[in-house]
Amino acid sequence: MKILVCITNVPDTTAKISFTDNNTKLNKAGVQYIIGPYDDYALARAVELKEKLGGSITVLNVGEAESDPQIRKALAIGADDAVRVNAEPTDSYFTATQIAAIAKEGGYDLILMGRESIDFNSGVVHGLVGEMLGIPSFSPVMKLDIEGTTAKFAREIEGGKEFLEAPLPLVLGCQEPIAEWKIPNMRGIMTARTKPLKVVEPIAVGDMATLGQYTLPAPKGACKMIPADQAETLISLLKTEAKVL
Amino acid sequence: MVLIFVELDNGSIKKTSLEAVAYGAAVAKATGTTATALAIGTADAAELAKTGAYGATKILHANAAELANENAMAYASVLAAAVKNENAEVVILPKSGLCDAMGARAAAKLGASIVSGVTELPDVSNGFKVTRSIYTGKAFATVDVKGAVKILGIKKNAIEAVEGAGSATVEAFMPALNNGDFVAKVTGQEKASGELSLTEADIIVSGGRGMKGPDNWQPLLDLASALGAATGCSKPVSDLDWRPHHEHIGQTGIKVAPNLYIACGISGAIQHLAGVNSSKVIVAINKDPEAPFFKAADYGIVGDVFDILPRLTKAVKDAK
Structure with a gap:
């Protein structure tokens, strides 16, 4: 079983977002970076599948050198080797093209990633990669087992879930509760240092979409507090003032 | 030409899809062209023609037994065929799991x-510049979209959909289906019936750990039912299986954008707020006056x- 796990290097979910350079760059001061939480679920399930079925896990990141600590963490959690495509991932099509190129070379049975990155929240890279490779893609996958060359999995749908079976290879966008996040142990951290991390340059993609300026939402006005003993007035305020009822 | 994909739910066009039609029609108007809708699955002609009231001149209808399940791969093939057939330059999809998946595969097919x-x-x-939400609603970015075909996934409330008077011409559209799109077998489904969808709902009543246990949800459900609201919860609540x-609404759950979000006993962790910050009006009810939710709430x-x-x-109930 050869598994490719794609991870993103993103600001922690609690990070305060602000911008610098005339609102063209994220202000990275004081921002802690993490493996994308959804990608972390994908990685955790990959490690469990490898323990059960044998095989190998390659971790792939499209990102600049600042991704390396997160890639090392993924290696410490249980990936065997890593590839970093040295480019800032600002467009889904560009990012998917890089992943598809690496995936094609490696001949993986399973390509796992998070359902979406938590910086851009697009949720389209798995579909793009699947189509670029000419193989099926599904998301968001919340349960995954492999039997021989068949994947048996559950996908969240509106108001519930759907159970599916499909032949490998597949691209899956993952989310909880597919597995529990794994914390690297000391042995993992030690061995991660010497596991191979290959850095490759991106392949050229025509200009599809270019990021311009960032903006922050307008600040929220003060919260109107209603005394508990007059809670009922909330309903009339929602009708007459907020006009949402 | 602008092509808009509309999602069907038991034969009815979803509200977010009508917004997408209004959005597509506005783009068509700004670029001096027309808007055509595309629906996949079973629906009657009168329902489909409704897209005309939101600005579509025509609606393509693809219907076949094989398309009864929401199969994103097959839907993407139909969408890509429609784009080619109609020479569409802009494609609009509402933001949803199905639309993200089919939009992505169609984008790769079409470059x-x-x-x-x-x-x-x-x-x-x-050029063609759009504003998009990033960092789970914590910020926005402008994007210069440069492809010959541009596919946009639009968030709920990106435009106010006002119903007009028009009616769209319904046209059958059935491209050849690819066997490769049907390799996955659906072996089962668990779906809560009759539930309002969180992404479509105009009002959401949501509960957190302050509800103190799974058996205490009735008062929340009663308020939701009186308001015609969908119900949600915070991450700890779904983690605890309450x-x-x-x-589960939040950064790692569903992101919602209702007109009214009522948070009951939710402290307002930043990860939860990220999933609700696109709501128009937020109400927080909490026994702790220091709960962070009050900083993000309107009432x-x-x-x-x-x-x-x-x-x-x-x-x-009294006000009704």
């Missing part, structure tokens, strides 16, 4: 730009949810 999470109409005065996982009540919820339900 098209794809931008998801769009929050406003594009600026077409010089409520089903598909109700707040400090008090016991079990005292306040039944009184709000009664006030809603």
Whole structure:
């Protein structure tokens, strides 16, 4: 079983977002970076599948050198080797093209990633990669087992879930509760240092979409507090003032 | 030409899809062209023609037994065929799991730009610039979209859909289906019936750990039912299995954008707020006056949810 796990290097979910350079760059001061939480679920399930079925896990990141600590963490959690495509991932099509190129070379049975990155929240890279490779893609996958060359999995749908079976290879966008996040142990951290991390340059993609300026939402006005003993007035305020009822 | 995909739910066009039609029609108007809708699955002609009231001149209807399940791969093939057939330059999809998946695969088939999470109409005065939500609603970015075909996934409330008078011509559209799109077998489905969808709902009543246990949800459900609202919950609540996982709202759950979001006994962790910050009006009810939710809310009540919820339900019923 050869598994490719794609991870993103993103600001922690609690990070305060602000911008610098005339609102063209994220202000990275004081921002802690993490493996994308959804990608972390994908990685955790990959490690469990490898323990059960044998095989190998390659971790792939499209990102600049600042991704390396997160890639090392993924290696410490249980990936065997890593590839970093040295480019800032600002467009889904560009990012998917890089992943598809690496995936094609490696001949993986399973390509796992998070359902979406938590910086851009697009949720389209798995579909793009699947189509670029000419193989099926599904998301968001919340349960995954492999039997021989068949994947048996559950996908969240509106108001519930759907159970599916499909032949490998597949691209899956993952989310909880597919597995529990794994914390690297000391042995993992030690061995991660010497596991191979290959850095490759991106392949050229025509200009599809270019990021311009960032903006922050307008600040929220003060919260109107209603005394508990007059809670009922909330309903009339929602009708007459907020006009949402 | 602008092509808009509309999602069907048991033969009815979803509200977010009608918004997408209005959005597509506005883009068509700004670029001096027409808007065509595309629906896949079973629906009657009168329902489909409704897209005309939101600005579509024509609606393509693809219907076949094989398309009864929401199969994103097959839907993407139909969408890509429609784009080619109609020479569409801009494709609009509402933001949803199905639409993200089919939009992505169609983009790869067509070599098209794809931008998801769009929050406003594009600026077409010089190129094609859109504003999109990033960092789970914590910020926005402008994107210059450059592909010959541009696929946009639009967020709920990106435009106010006003129903007009027109009616769209319904045209059958059935491209050849690819066997490769049907390799996956659906072996089962678990779906709560009759539930309002969180992504479509105009009002959401949501509960957190302050509800103190799975058996205490009735007052919240009563208020939701009086308001015609969908129900959601915070991450700890779904982690504890007090409520089903598909109700989890937040950064790693469903992102919602209702007109009214009522948070009951939710402290307002930043990860939860990220999933609700696109709501128009937020109400927080919490016994802790220091709960961070009050900083993100428009209206707040400090008090016991079990005292306040039944009184709000009664006030809603009395006002009817």
